[in-house]
Amino acid sequence: MVICGVVSLKKIFDFKLSCKNSVVINKAQLLGFACLVASMSIRYSCLSIRTLRFWLCPAIDHEQILIFFDKSSRPIGYVTWAHLAEDSEERLLKHRDFTIHPSEWNEGGRTWIIDFCVPFGGVKEAVRILKNYFQDENIKTVCWARRNEDYMIRKVGCYQLFRRSRIGSAKLC
Numbered sequence: 001m002v003i004c005g006v007v008s009l010k011k012i013f014d015f016k017l018s019c020k021n022s023v024v025i026n027k028a029q030l031l032g033f034a035c036l037v038a039s040m041s042i043r044y045s046c047l048s049i050r051t052l053r054f055w056l057c058p059a060i061d062h063e064q065i066l067i068f069f070d071k072s073s074r075p076i077g078y079v080t081w082a083h084l085a086e087d088s089e090e091r092l093l094k095h096r097d098f099t100i101h102p103s104e105w106n107e108g109g110r111t112w113i114i115d116f117c118v119p120f121g122g123v124k125e126a127v128r129i130l131k132n133y134f135q136d137e138n139i140k141t142v143c144w145a146r147r148n149e150d151y152m153i154r155k156v157g158c159y160q161l162f163r164r165s166r167i168g169s170a171k172l173c
Contacts, residue, residue, distance in 0.1 A: 030060045033067045033075040034117075041119035043149075055115060056080065058102040066133060068118065068126050077118035077126050081142070084108040089143075096151035113144040135161050 019025050034056050038044035044052075059065040059080035068077035082100055084092065085108035092098050092112060100114070111134070118126050134142055143158040 027057070027060050030065060030067060031056055034065065034078045037067075037075050037078050037117055037119065041117055044117055044119075054099075058082075058100065058105045059114065061102065062105045064105060064114075066130065068122070068129065076120050076122065078115070079113060079117070079126070079130055080115040081111055081113050082106065084110055084112050092145060093153060093156065096147070096153075111139050111142045113142065116144070131159070131161060 019028075031053070035049070035052055038047065038052055056065070059082070062082075064082060065078060065080045067075050068079075070076045082088075082105040084100075084104065088100060088104045088108065089110060089112065116126075131142075139161065141158055141160055143156070145153050146155040146157075148154045
């Protein structure tokens with residue numbers, strides 16, 4: 001629209017009341033489930049929405065997130081992981097303000113747990129499900145780093161996953 005030689009930059013919005021894009025719906029659902037779980041965690045509930053979005057959206061985009069539900073279908077936990085290259089692994093282990101660019105989530109061979117949030121307990125059960133999931137995906141090694149309140153690394157571990165039977169088993173390396 002031009003008024004007296006000046007271009008008007010007025011943007012016209014076309015709002016809808018429903019989403020027809022299944023990819024957008026799925027991403028919103030996963031993000032919502034994870035944010036709901038995070039909001040019920042003492043450690044995570046203080047995080048900004050921007051921070052949660054920064055850590056969750058790349059995991060969702062790369063299909064590297066699992067949501068755990070209880071028997072009533074309520075979300076009670078989530079886990080995210082990335083397949084990191086060596087330089088990203090090094091940053092993860094050495095810097096407490098470690099971040100991952102979206103392109104780094106799937107660029108390496110080693111799988112790292114990035115976030116594991118199960119605020120109501122049931123860690124053992126969640127780990128069992130996660131191990132089976134990784135085995136089904138032919139992921140052989142999964143590493144993790146536990147951090148202190150100040151985000152300095154407290155403990156690092158790697159599990160070697162191997163399948164003996166339908167249930168499978170794991171060995172700490």
